[in-house]
Amino acid sequence: MDYTGKISRQVAGIPRSGIRDFFELVQGRDDVISLGVGEPDFATPWHIREAAIYSLEKGHTSYTSNLGLMSLRKEINRYVNDFFHVDYDPASEILITVGVSEAIDLALRALIDPGDEVIYHTPCYVSYLPSIRLAYGVGVDVPTAKRDDFALKAEMLEAAITPKTRVLMLNFPTNPTGAVMPDDELKKIAALCIKHDLIVITDEIYSELRYDEEEHLSIASLPGMRERTILLHGFSKAYSMTGFRLGYACAPAPLIEAMMKIHQYAMLCAPITSQAAALEALQNGDAAMNEMRESYHHRRDFTVKRLNEMGIDCHAPGGAFYVFPDIRPTGLSSKDFATKLLEAENVAAVPGDAFGSAGEGFLRCCYATSFDELKIAMSRMERFLGSL
Amino acid sequence: MKDPLLTLLQSKARYSDAELAETLNLSADEVATRIDAWEKDGTILGYQAVVDDDKAGEAGVTAFIEVTVTPERGGGFDRLAMRIARFDQVVSCYLASGGYDLLVVVSGKDLREVASFVSQKLSTLEGVISTATHFRLKAYKENGFIFETEELEGRLPVSP
Numbered sequence: 449m450d451y452t453g454k455i456s457r458q459v460a461g462i463p464r465s466g467i468r469d470f471f472e473l474v475q476g477r478d479d480v481i482s483l484g485v486g487e488p489d490f491a492t493p494w495h496i497r498e499a500a501i502y503s504l505e506k507g508h509t510s511y512t513s514n515l516g517l518m519s520l521r522k523e524i525n526r527y528v529n530d531f532f533h534v535d536y537d538p539a540s541e542i543l544i545t546v547g548v549s550e551a552i553d554l555a556l557r558a559l560i561d562p563g564d565e566v567i568y569h570t571p572c573y574v575s576y577l578p579s580i581r582l583a584y585g586v587g588v589d590v591p592t593a594k595r596d597d598f599a600l601k602a603e604m605l606e607a608a609i610t611p612k613t614r615v616l617m618l619n620f621p622t623n624p625t626g627a628v629m630p631d632d633e634l635k636k637i638a639a640l641c642i643k644h645d646l647i648v649i650t651d652e653i654y655s656e657l658r659y660d661e662e663e664h665l666s667i668a669s670l671p672g673m674r675e676r677t678i679l680l681h682g683f684s685k686a687y688s689m690t691g692f693r694l695g696y697a698c699a700p701a702p703l704i705e706a707m708m709k710i711h712q713y714a715m716l717c718a719p720i721t722s723q724a725a726a727l728e729a730l731q732n733g734d735a736a737m738n739e740m741r742e743s744y745h746h747r748r749d750f751t752v753k754r755l756n757e758m759g760i761d762c763h764a765p766g767g768a769f770y771v772f773p774d775i776r777p778t779g780l781s782s783k784d785f786a787t788k789l790l791e792a793e794n795v796a797a798v799p800g801d802a803f804g805s806a807g808e809g810f811l812r813c814c815y816a817t818s819f820d821e822l823k824i825a826m827s828r829m830e831r832f833l834g835s836l
Numbered sequence: 837m838k839d840p841l842l843t844l845l846q847s848k849a850r851y852s853d854a855e856l857a858e859t860l861n862l863s864a865d866e867v868a869t870r871i872d873a874w875e876k877d878g879t880i881l882g883y884q885a886v887v888d889d890d891k892a893g894e895a896g897v898t899a900f901i902e903v904t905v906t907p908e909r910g911g912g913f914d915r916l917a918m919r920i921a922r923f924d925q926v927v928s929c930y931l932a933s934g935g936y937d938l939l940v941v942v943s944g945k946d947l948r949e950v951a952s953f954v955s956q957k958l959s960t961l962e963g964v965i966s967t968a969t970h971f972r973l974k975a976y977k978e979n980g981f982i983f984e985t986e987e988l989e990g991r992l993p994v995s996p
Contacts, residue, residue: 465996467994467995467996470994471992471993471994471995474993474994475993475994480993482993482994484993484994484995485991485992485993485994485995486995486996487991487995489991491986573996574996575996623996742840746859746860746861749861750858750859750861753861796993796994798994819859823858
């Protein structure tokens with residue numbers, strides 16, 4: 449059968465992910481040390497896994513409320529209050545989703561009409577632009593730069609705002625740069641959102657993983673912002689629960705209600721076993737989370753130090769578990785550098801341009817891999833640079 | 837708060853000073869100085885490998901012995917506990933709350949050797965009132981190490 453014309457133009461128009469291209473290069477090679485992952489290297493803490501098993505043993509295998517278990521929403525409310533200093537009503541302002549990925553899709557579909565513009569900063573997580581397009585929106589990319597440690601500049605944002613702009617998407621700490629936002633710049637951005645009546649979708653998935661001693665500030669907690677912000681968070685990164693696929697959205701009731709409309713038909717509810725695990729994570733997971741964060745912190749410092757020692761310019765990102773070194777002085781493109789590094793030394797790191805054109809000339813190296821492997825990877829990279 | 841270097845040493849005792857320093861972003865000299873001080877003041881008592889005896893092919897036996905004793909005026913349990921602890925056959929010795937006083941872990945090459953230690957040495961000590969011996973059948977976890985390796989099965993080499 450000829451499938452040309454059978455796939456919707458919207459879907460056909462979305463290019464293949466650069467990550468997927470690179471994945472195919474890496475797959476099938478033996479003994480690759482991978483700095484190419486986007487997830488923690490720890491198995492989920494045992495007490496959390498055990499809570500999931502217990503919930504299965506007890507026969508908790510049914511649907512939950514569309515919004516998610518009330519007990520979990522109450523616990524999320526407590527946690528979000530403590531950590532982000534914003535209060536949401538568990539009955540109407542919290543929606544439990546299948547990862548933040550689903551929540552991004554729901555938020556965009558709930559907010560935008562065809563042709564509406566959505567501003568996002570790049571380099572960014574690979575799903576943002578495709579999700580905007582799948583919601584028939586127009587993505588407007590505001591590049592961030594190495595000289596600003598990849599933080600978003602308010603003046604750059606303002607220049608991108610048009611009468612069609614409806615939404616601003618934020619993700620700090622950022623995948624792939626590890627960037628964090630300075631408080632004063634975030635306040636300027638909040639002021640612009642109020643001035644131009646924008647809704648903000650803030651993806652806070654890495655917000656616990658900060659190493660810069662600053663308390664994490666969410667835009668949702670700034671004056672006048674709660675009413676126009678959808679705060680997205682989840683369990684994947686801080687509690688090492690990627691495979692559980694569990695996230696949540698917090699927002700004023702009318703926005704949650706709109707997202708719920710889509711969620712109830714597309715997903716019905718998040719898996720109950722994952723919700724049970726998430727409840728345990730929030731109630732008793734702090735110690736394990738802090739231990740993992742400490743471990744990332746050490747590994748970040750080591751990776752940044754080694755890269756700079758070998759002559760690659762790499763700043764110490766404030767968060768997440770990625771470093772984003774500048775490989776432009778080698779004269780190689782991101783793709784060429786990553787491909788040659790893989791072929792010569794069996795080290796996989798993702799070309800920066802997979803996260804948008806602002807990432808060209810950079811490499812995303814995930815340091816959430818064992819310290820021993822990280823050391824070998826750095827030695828191999830040093831040897832590779834010497835061979836150029 | 838416990839020094840992160842001590843925590844690291846408990847799982848990576850074989851790391852060189854340079855490797856320990858690298859992991860914790862310290863200088864190798866700083867690492868050496870701290871370890872030296874801990875060894876001198878007894879914070880670090882020693883270093884040992886945690887071995888799976890079944891795999892090592894050692895057919896020894898281990899017993900957990902609950903010992904009830906008469907505490908002494910002045911010294912409490914300490915003098916007798918230390919007297920027991922000094923036997924080479926005793927691997928660990930703890931004062932415990934609950935139905936008995938001392939929990940003594942004893943190892944020997946066979947059942948007879950352990951039994952003989954208990955009947956000849958332990959129970960005959962002045963002040964020991966009773967003993968209850970439990971032989972170890974199988975180990976699942978030792979000093980924080982689980983006897984089964986976990987793997988992050990199926991972690992993709994590249995993911996977004």
